Each structure stands twice: as C-alpha cells, then as structure tokens.
Amino acid sequence: MIHMNAKVVGIGTSLLVALIFVLVVVAPTYTNPESHVQSANYRPRTEQEERGREIYITHGCQYCHSQYIRTVDWGLGAERLAEAGDYAGETAPQLGSIRNGPDLSQQGGEHTNDWHAAHFYNPRWTRPESFMPPFPYFTDQERQEITAYVQSLGGKMADFRMARQYKWRDPAIAAYESGVDKNIEWLHRHVPEGWLNVPNPYPITEVSRLRGATVYQRHCLGCHGPVGDGQGPAVAFIYPPPFNFTTLRRHGLEGGATGGMLYYQIMNGITGTAMPYFKRELESEKIWDVSNYVAEQFIGLVDANTEPRGIDAAFEPPVPVKGE
Ligand code: HEC
Ligand code: HEC
Structure with missing residues (x-):
C-alpha cells in the first residue's frame, strides 16, 4: 500500500505534469502534419502565405481575431462551419480566444488586395470607427505577405472568391x-x-x-x-x-x-x-x-417618393409643422 506522504504526492504530480507536457506540447510538435486528416475545403499554404502567418502570430492578430465558426455563430454571417480537417498541417491552429474583431476563418476573397493594403496601413481609412491598430510600419513585402495569408483563409472557398476578385x-x-x-x-x-x-x-x-x-x-x-x-x-x-x-x-x-x-x-x-x-x-x-x-x-438627384406608397407597417406619421 502506498502512503500519501509528501514525497509520493510530489513525484506523482511531477509525473502527471510531465505526461500532460508530452501529450500537449511534444507530441503535436513531432507528429507529421501530412498525416492530419484534411477536410474537403483544405489546401496547403504557399511559402508567402506561411511567412504571412508568422507576421500574424508575431503581431498578435490572434488576440482579437478568431478563426473558427460554430453553429452559434450563424448570426455573424458565417457561410460554413469549421471542421477539424480545415486545420490540417497546423501544429498551432490560430483559433484565437475572444472576438474583438470579426472571425477571419473565411476572410479570403471577402475584400480585394487594395482594400487590405489601405486597411493595414490605417484601418480607419476603410472603416472609420475601427479600433484595430494601424500597421503603417509594415514594409511592402510584409504587407504583401500578411495580405496573402488573410486571402488564403477559407481554403478552397477563399481561392474561389479570390478568382472572382481577379476576374472582375x-x-x-x-x-x-x-x-x-x-x-x-x-x-x-x-x-x-x-x-x-x-x-x-x-x-x-x-x-x-x-x-x-x-x-x-x-x-x-x-x-x-x-x-x-x-x-x-x-x-x-x-x-x-x-x-x-x-x-x-x-x-x-x-x-x-x-x-x-x-x-x-x-x-x-x-x-x-x-x-x-x-x-x-x-x-x-x-x-x-x-x-x-x-x-x-x-x-443632387433624389427620387425618394412619397406616393404611391404601399401599406408598410413602419409608416411614419408626418411630423406636424408648427402653427399648423
Ligand atoms: C485590438 C484588436 C485587433 C487587433 C490586434 C487586430 N485586429 Fe483586425 N480587426 C479588428 C476589428 C475591431 C476589426 C473590424 C473593423 C475593421 O474592419 O477594421 C478588424 C478587422 C480586420 C479585418 C477585416 C475583416 C472583414 O471581414 O472586414 C482583417 C482582414 C483583419 N482585421 C486582420 C488583422 C490582422 C492580420 C491583424 C494583425 C496584423 C489584426 N487584424 C489585428 C481588431 C483587431
Ligand atoms: C474601401 C473603400 C470603399 C468604401 C469603404 C466604400 N466604397 Fe463605394 N466604391 C469604392 C470603389 C473602389 C468603387 C468603384 C469605383 C470604380 O470602379 O470606378 C465604389 C463604388 C461605389 C458606388 C457605385 C457608383 C455608381 O454610380 O456606379 C456606390 C453607389 C458606392 N460606392 C457607395 C458607397 C457607400 C454608400 C459606402 C458606405 C456605406 C461605400 N461606397 C463605401 C470604394 C469604397
């Protein structure tokens, strides 16, 4: 019989912590990403997109942006729920934690590259009330890399949207x-x-x-x-x-x-x-x-008409003019 003295508890706890470390940190780092199950929407990233991902991580984008859409998120305008296989090839998926900014898992192709260039330089130029920090110090190359990365988010669906952007x-x-x-x-x-x-x-x-x-x-x-x-x-x-x-x-x-x-x-x-x-x-x-x-x-050309009107339930009564 083992006595629960300080030594036993100490060794036991250390072993448990070591086991968790192996499972959570060591094992994922050394599994071959190629062996991960891939979703039908998955595609591998290019080298440029990979460099953009490094910028994403080092600049803390994940503190404000999530990259997964759950059933409860339909209200956010999601077109597709996240699947485990979307993150194949990533040892540290950028799921994020809080959503101070919009979810980016289907960001690719939502905007054009020039929209992103302006937005990264100063988010308030494309969204006047944004509280996303500006990144004016990105070099041209860094801006292209981070843009390539966000345009890749959404896998094959992102590629489809990007193809439309380029076509038009x-x-x-x-x-x-x-x-x-x-x-x-x-x-x-x-x-x-x-x-x-x-x-x-x-x-x-x-x-x-x-x-x-x-x-x-x-x-x-x-x-x-x-x-x-x-x-x-x-x-x-x-x-x-x-x-x-x-x-x-x-x-x-x-x-x-x-x-x-x-x-x-x-x-x-x-x-x-x-x-x-x-x-x-x-x-x-x-x-x-x-x-x-x-x-x-x-x-200087307003065609807002007053008549004929339908029977809208939201009809606003005319405001009485003073003295009428
Ligand atoms: C302090 C929080 C914060 C940080 C840090 C942040 N963002 Fe944002 N981001 C926002 C908010 C809020 C918005 C929504 C308003 C806007 O478009 O600027 C946004 C919008 C965006 C959009 C446009 C989304 C859309 O669908 O219109 C992209 C792309 C984006 N951020 C990428 C990034 C990247 C890449 C980084 C890191 C380099 C980053 N953000 C860092 C808060 C943040
Ligand atoms: C990120 C920049 C950007 C923002 C923000 C933006 N627009 Fe535009 N808008 C454009 C561009 C670029 C065009 C296309 C210009 C072209 O192709 O010649 C355009 C075109 C238009 C057109 C077409 C005009 C025509 O006669 O065909 C309208 C209308 C319009 N914008 C209204 C708006 C309104 C209203 C808002 C705000 C709710 C808005 N835009 C926000 C960049 C923007």
Missing part, C-alpha cells in the same frame, strides 16, 4: 481608365434592370437624413471622402479609386432613378474593386437612408 478587377480597371462616362456606363450595366427602375421608397425626413449622414461617416467616408468626390484618405492605396459621386451629377441619369441603383451597389458591393458589400452590417433602412444622403448631398 481587370474589366473594372479598364472601365475606369476609359473615362468617366464609360466607367459609369459599365458600372450601371451590371446592376440588374429591375433595380435601376426602383426609386427610393422612403422620403427624406430630418431623422433619416441624420441617419444617412451617420452611416456615411461610419462606413463610407474614408474612401468616398467627406464631400463625396472619392478623395478619402484610403485613395492612396485603392485602384480603381473610390467612386466620385459628383460625376453622376454631370453625367445625368436617364430615367432619373438613383435610389434602387445605389441601394443595389451598397448592398452587394462591386467585385474586383475595393467597394465592400454592406448587406451583412447595415439594415435595409440604413442602406436606403445612406442612398438618400448620397443622392441629395453629392448627386
């Missing part, structure tokens, strides 16, 4: 370089017919104007600029550069509808350019409000 980038650049009117014609040609004929259903009220201005400041200003001429600070990194709304004033819009066209582009973004989609972060009402704001402030 060249036509978007060609359209931009062929002059203002041709560019506008090209951009609007890709908005489905039905949307082009939908006027903004919401009249501008004092409150909706404020809401539109706030949305613009929080989401658009860094690129499209305070006066809508596309000269926000991010312009230094972005090509084709952010759209200059005031050119629509000069261009004139046949049929005159601006509401549906703006709504469609803000909701879905423009693939191949840095213009992000906002369908997951802005409610419908805010997209219509910011459309009205852009139309009124920068284009």
